Amino acid sequence: MNQPAAKPRRGRPPKSSRADQDTRAELIRSGTEVLTEQGFAASGIDSILKRVGVPKGSFYYYFSSKEVFGRAIMEHYGAYFANKLDRHLLNARLSPLHRIDAFVADAKEGMARHDFRRGCLVGNLGQEVGGLPEGYRQWLIDTLDDWQQRLTRCLEEAQAAGELSRDAECSRLAEAFWIGWEGAVMRARLERSVHPMEVFIRCYLDGLPR
Numbered sequence: 001m002n003q004p005a006a007k008p009r010r011g012r013p014p015k016s017s018r019a020d021q022d023t024r025a026e027l028i029r030s031g032t033e034v035l036t037e038q039g040f041a042a043s044g045i046d047s048i049l050k051r052v053g054v055p056k057g058s059f060y061y062y063f064s065s066k067e068v069f070g071r072a073i074m075e076h077y078g079a080y081f082a083n084k085l086d087r088h089l090l091n092a093r094l095s096p097l098h099r100i101d102a103f104v105a106d107a108k109e110g111m112a113r114h115d116f117r118r119g120c121l122v123g124n125l126g127q128e129v130g131g132l133p134e135g136y137r138q139w140l141i142d143t144l145d146d147w148q149q150r151l152t153r154c155l156e157e158a159q160a161a162g163e164l165s166r167d168a169e170c171s172r173l174a175e176a177f178w179i180g181w182e183g184a185v186m187r188a189r190l191e192r193s194v195h196p197m198e199v200f201i202r203c204y205l206d207g208l209p210r
Helices: 017-038 045-052 056-062 066-089 096-113 121-127 135-161 169-191 194-208
Strands: none
Touching: 017 045, 017 056, 017 066, 017 121, 017 135, 045 056, 045 096, 056 096, 056 194, 066 096, 096 135, 096 169, 121 169, 135 194, 169 194
């Protein structure tokens, strides 16, 4: 996807603003699928356009450059994943530590459903950060920090509920989770099995100070 930027609004415009929004959203959705499977450097824009049925000459009507397209994908993924975390980590029907288990179960199901082709966009991009456009690194750092804060709040609820020691440093435990989680997802894709994710979450939960 590292190609020279082009001028925006090239090609035939859509028939309506609604069509414009729908096509842009579909490009982002398709781009997200490709980047979670292949990463940034290996992803070709042509295959994404072909999936959506958008002529290559019209791509710049929707995005001023491929770097901007990548940022739109990242923002879309960040919002999607934040909503997923909130759905599990704020689920008052479960105890706080069981919420973490539920998130992992959901992630395992998703990995298996896509035949282990797709990983975490943040993890994928983090592995090729040296070749990414300027600014992507900070987005990755900020996104991981956001995830850590969400998990920190869940762990603090676990403390208040007596599931976790009062002396536990929740922010450090949350940071440790995401460091280990990204490795578990990468190993799961390698082995085409949820086993690494299961090993990680059992060791993580068993190692929490009670």
